[in-house]
Amino acid sequence: xxxxxxxxxxxxxxxxxxxxxxxxxxxxxxxxxxxxxxxxxxxxxxxxxxxxxxxxxxxxxxxxxxxxxxxxxxxxxxxxxxxxxxxxxxxxxxxxx
Numbered sequence: 001x002x003x004x005x006x007x008x009x010x011x012x013x014x015x016x017x018x019x020x021x022x023x024x025x026x027x028x029x030x031x032x033x034x035x036x037x038x039x040x041x042x043x044x045x046x047x048x049x050x051x052x053x054x055x056x057x058x059x060x061x062x063x064x065x066x067x068x069x070x071x072x073x074x075x076x077x078x079x080x081x082x083x084x085x086x087x088x089x090x091x092x093x094x095x096x097x
Contacts, residue, residue, distance in 0.1 A: 050095070
């Protein structure tokens, strides 16, 4: 059986870095929303998601820990927390864009 091609990067499915480490050829057509979002964020060279309506951000390594992705989440770049715009108890911010 020929290997499928990753729809995000064009490499062979089991050799690309786009989706989860536990790739399974039988799952090519049944990606989860989390896997699709992770691959798209990575392909854009971004670091995670941020909600433009709330005090919520997550990195690709811990994507959607809330379990409730929102249409208000946008992909963005990680920056270190400098205490501005938050209560200063976070390690990072995600800036949309």
